[in-house]
Amino acid sequence: MLQMKQKMLLGSTVLFIALLCLTPICFAGVDAAPYLRLGAGAASIGVGGAVTAIVNDATSTVWNPAGLGSVKDVTFTVSTVKQAFDSRQSFLGLATDVGEKGALGLSIMSLTVDDLTRYDGEGIPLESFHYNSNAISISYGHAFSKFNLGAGFGILTDSFSLDSVDSENGFRGIDLGFIGYGVYATIRGEEIPTVSYGLALRNLGGSIADGNVPVLLDAGLAFKLMRKSTATFSFDVEHEFVDLEEASTSVRLGAEYLIGRTFAIRGGARSTRDHQSLFAGFGVDVGGLRVDYALQDEPSSRLSEVGTTHYVSLSYSY
Numbered sequence: 001m002l003q004m005k006q007k008m009l010l011g012s013t014v015l016f017i018a019l020l021c022l023t024p025i026c027f028a029g030v031d032a033a034p035y036l037r038l039g040a041g042a043a044s045i046g047v048g049g050a051v052t053a054i055v056n057d058a059t060s061t062v063w064n065p066a067g068l069g070s071v072k073d074v075t076f077t078v079s080t081v082k083q084a085f086d087s088r089q090s091f092l093g094l095a096t097d098v099g100e101k102g103a104l105g106l107s108i109m110s111l112t113v114d115d116l117t118r119y120d121g122e123g124i125p126l127e128s129f130h131y132n133s134n135a136i137s138i139s140y141g142h143a144f145s146k147f148n149l150g151a152g153f154g155i156l157t158d159s160f161s162l163d164s165v166d167s168e169n170g171f172r173g174i175d176l177g178f179i180g181y182g183v184y185a186t187i188r189g190e191e192i193p194t195v196s197y198g199l200a201l202r203n204l205g206g207s208i209a210d211g212n213v214p215v216l217l218d219a220g221l222a223f224k225l226m227r228k229s230t231a232t233f234s235f236d237v238e239h240e241f242v243d244l245e246e247a248s249t250s251v252r253l254g255a256e257y258l259i260g261r262t263f264a265i266r267g268g269a270r271s272t273r274d275h276q277s278l279f280a281g282f283g284v285d286v287g288g289l290r291v292d293y294a295l296q297d298e299p300s301s302r303l304s305e306v307g308t309t310h311y312v313s314l315s316y317s318y
Helices: 002-025 034-038 042-046 065-070
Strands: 074-082 087-098 102-119 125-143 147-160 168-187 190-204 215-226 230-241 249-259 263-271 276-286 289-298 307-317
Touching (some): 034 102, 042 263, 042 276, 042 289, 042 307, 065 102, 065 147, 065 168, 065 190, 125 168, 168 215
Antiparallel strands (some): 074 307, 147 168, 168 190, 215 230, 230 249, 249 263, 263 276, 276 289, 289 307
């Protein structure tokens, strides 16, 4: 037991030192692919994105690749959300176990904007076109006795439906992740962790054309109260390494109440110095097929219109 705790502490320490050493050289001067920071999956959005320490499905390819170490068998998630300026963000993720302790994840996150208009020098409209950006990622997570480690990388593609504009390809960056477990409870003869903590470094070294992808550093803590039903409370802090006037550090709080492994009620909040967002949602799981819905109320943001945003996702595990 002592040796395992020492290994867990050593692993988390080495990863954290690596994060601190690498992030100072990765400040983003131009905010490329801003949709990557929005995350994926209505279940995760419903708790305000406070999932660094608890994510364990195909959306781990976006939030924290270490979560893939908890994937068993095969699971996939598809989700969609309509954003500002008639844009749509979509996500497709697939994760499958590789051996007894590891899992591989593949995902595609895309942003599509329709009905854009090109003007000439005198402001006369010439033609309409659409824009599409894709982030394609591959990740791997491995479970050890008391912690998970994960890593991933991906590519970016940008395209316009204009013959005069060439498509661009770039590097989405490298993701590194860690999730540790502690304070176990015995439920029906099985030891289940009630406390988890995580670190994730996302988009390290990402760039496309003349822009850099903002590097995100997340730290999270979560604990569960397990009786007949399960209540999970999570807390995340995220720092974004980007050269913008707006606040680059956010705090996220989330809570989920799971009733009989079938129905989940969720709520969350995200706050920076500039603005606050509230989240709510629910999920229904029947035979491994899960439908999740989340609602985001954000008074102001550079990423969305004032008002309410609706997220829907479908997941299946078998």
